[in-house]
Amino acid sequence: MVMSDTSRTSLSAQAARNLATATVTAPRMIQITPRWLRKLLPWVDVDGGVYRLNRVAKAPKGQPASEFGEVKVDLLTVDRNEPELPATYVDYEVRPREYHLSTIQTIVHTHTRVTDLYSNRIDQLREQVRLTVEAVKEREEWEILNHEEFGLLKEVVPEQRIQTRKGTPTPDDLDELLTLVWKQPAFFLAHPKAIAAFGREATRRGVPPPTVHLFGSPFITWRGVPLIPTNKLEIDKAGKSTILLLRAGEAQQGVIGLQKAGVAGELEPGLSVRYMGTNEHGIASHLVTRYFSAAVSTEDAIARLDNVSVKFYHEYVYPKG
Known part of the structure; x- marks a missing residue:
């Protein structure tokens, strides 16, 4: 899956000059999210690019x-x-399931003149690579959930799928999910608006969800299981979304992330940046690559709640006086 934009050659000199002379902060990118799913999934290193899951x-x-x-x-x-x-x-099983690592790649172009002249305060090459890596990780999290072959939404078997009773996500619905993934449930995963919709329903019933702190941030919980927000579980035009419940870890027969560690130019496990050379126009190229996939160890390691409406709000009538 190539993400490079061939219509643009490299960072413009004017943009680099403005960054070098007018600011003291690194560039900001609004699409960057905390990506808690990547942090919560245990990652398994795969040799040979193929992970065989025996059941x-x-x-x-x-x-x-x-x-x-x-x-x-x-x-x-x-x-x-x-x-x-x-x-x-x-x-x-005679034929175990095989997960082939997927690849996200792009080529970062930087003009050597620009990086040489305008890197006095901000290292232009480093920032170009950093922001590109952030975009790669955002794409990776989206693929882990939505990929046609191994995406977690597609990996849920029919027996592990339920519908909301009334459209809004209620405590009863999440309890039902917990009956499907009752062996060491790790976390719910939902769009922030779906989590807010559940919070409204729980508060309406007089059972506001308690809060727990993970990674320095607060998360609401249900039955002690945190609800983790991600914008990669999308909301359709009708205002409907999905909530997932996962068990995580290879030893727990749960959901795991797969990656290839030890590749050339490795920036971090499974992610590499390789210098590809400089062309006759003075443009240096760096190849950014991420090898990854995800696997569901057993069918009861994941369940999904569909038809989750995020549009309903309660109107509260307070007594006068």
Whole structure:
């Protein structure tokens, strides 16, 4: 997925001059968000660019199955005597799911004359790379949720999807989500407006959600599970959105992020910046690359609440006097 804009060659000299002479602050970009999802997901380093997810096989028709449809392990509880013990084994899927790392790339062009002359206060190249990396990370978080192959919205099986009862997200709806991901739920994920809509409904019922502090910021919680905001869970034209509930971690059989660490020019795990050379016009090029994906270890590691309306507001009537 190439993000570079070929219609623009490089940073203009006028813009660089203004930054170098008129300010003492680094450039600001309004699209940058805290990206809490990236921070909360445990990341697993992938060798060879492919992550193979092995699961227990589903039981064939007519054979005993667990409540989740998996091959049933034959067990016997012994209280006395010496009965004949059952023989059993756990069967695996013949073809494990393979997650291939996706790539976000772009090329940053900077004119050497501009970076040389106008880097007295602000390092022009460093700022160009920093802001580009921020844009790459924003795109990555969007893809983790919305990618057609591994996006978390698409990875939720039908049995783990529910609808709001009345359109607005109520405490009952979030309780229902918790019954689907009851094994060590880590966090809800929702658009800020969806979280505000839930807050209104909870307050209306007289149970305003308590607050917890993570990463130095306050988050409202429900049943002790924080509601994490992200603008990557979009709101449609009808004012409807989705709320996700995740269990996180490879050891917990939850949702994990995948990345390729140790690549050349690595700025941080899975993200590299490589110098590509300078052309005959004095324009230096740097390739920014991020290798990533996401995986849902088991079907019950994630659930989604659909038809979440964010447009409804209560009108409160207060007694006079």
